[in-house]
Amino acid sequence: xxxxxAASLVCYYIPPFKSILGSPIMLALSAVAVVxxxxxxxxxxxxxxxxxxxxxxxxxxxxxxxxxxxxxTSNYKGAFYICEMLVKACAFTGIWGGAYFAKSSxxxxxxxxxxxxxxxxxxxxxxxxMMFAMSSYKKDVTSGTVVMAMISxxxxxxxxxxxxxxxxxPGMAEDPTDFIWxxxxxxxxxxxxIWAMLKIAFYWVRSLCGGAAYSEQTDQA
Numbered sequence: 506x507x508x509x510x511a512a513s514l515v516c517y518y519i520p521p522f523k524s525i526l527g528s529p530i531m532l533a534l535s536a537v538a539v540v541x542x543x544x545x546x547x548x549x550x551x552x553x554x555x556x557x558x559x560x561x562x563x564x565x566x567x568x569x570x571x572x573x574x575x576x577x578t579s580n581y582k583g584a585f586y587i588c589e590m591l592v593k594a595c596a597f598t599g600i601w602g603g604a605y606f607a608k609s610s611x612x613x614x615x616x617x618x619x620x621x622x623x624x625x626x627x628x629x630x631x632x633x634x635m636m637f638a639m640s641s642y643k644k645d646v647t648s649g650t651v652v653m654a655m656i657s658x659x660x661x662x663x664x665x666x667x668x669x670x671x672x673x674x675p676g677m678a679e680d681p682t683d684f685i686w687x688x689x690x691x692x693x694x695x696x697x698x699i700w701a702m703l704k705i706a707f708y709w710v711r712s713l714c715g716g717a718a719y720s721e722q723t724d725q726a
Contacts, residue, residue: 509571509593515575522575531576546562550686570692592657596624596661597665600662600669604669606619624662628658635654636651639651674687
């Protein structure tokens with residue numbers, strides 16, 4: 506997530522990277538690479554379990570996802586998508602931190618408390634980043650953008666926490682050696698479900714906030 510957030514920032518603010526990664530060809534190629542990566546690891550479980558091949562494939566997929574995020578961001582106006590990537594990175598860092606410091610993954614109540622603590626720390630980190638972005642880039646980052654990004658943070662943390670505790674961990678308990686598949690399942694939920702859900706929520710809230718005026722404000726940003 507940190508790599509994808511960095512790629513989004515670079516492609517948004519540095520013209521050479523924006524012209525290269527922001528081209529429709531690069532967007533299509535990175536999307537195909539991401540899909541091929543998912544399909545390969547889905548249908549070839551031996552690749553997921555063979556070390557160090559599994560780590561190399563995971564690194565290649567991460568680079569493809571970062572290129573896709575940067576290309577996707579550079580093709581849209583407004584700073585909302587940049588803020589999206591930043592708060593998602595904070596959400597995942599917070600949840601990962603909570604899971605890392607948890608001493609047990611079998612006690613769900615204990616694990617949920619740890620994840621909530623990590624998500625709360627990530628929430629404050631995201632607020633600091635959004636305040637810095639709003640103060641430094643007033644024309645790009647508006648208060649409405651910050652509010653939507655923080656709503657996105659809350660939804661992302663809740664959904665990823667639920668998926669981690671009730672979907673991914675039970676599957677990994679059945680086959681602890683296939684931990685790469687647990688990572689893949691989290692990625693699939695993020696890019697297929699959460700991304701679509703947050704885009705729907707964004708347009709829905711925008712319509713409630715005054716449609717045309719809000720759209721004009723976003724385009725100017």
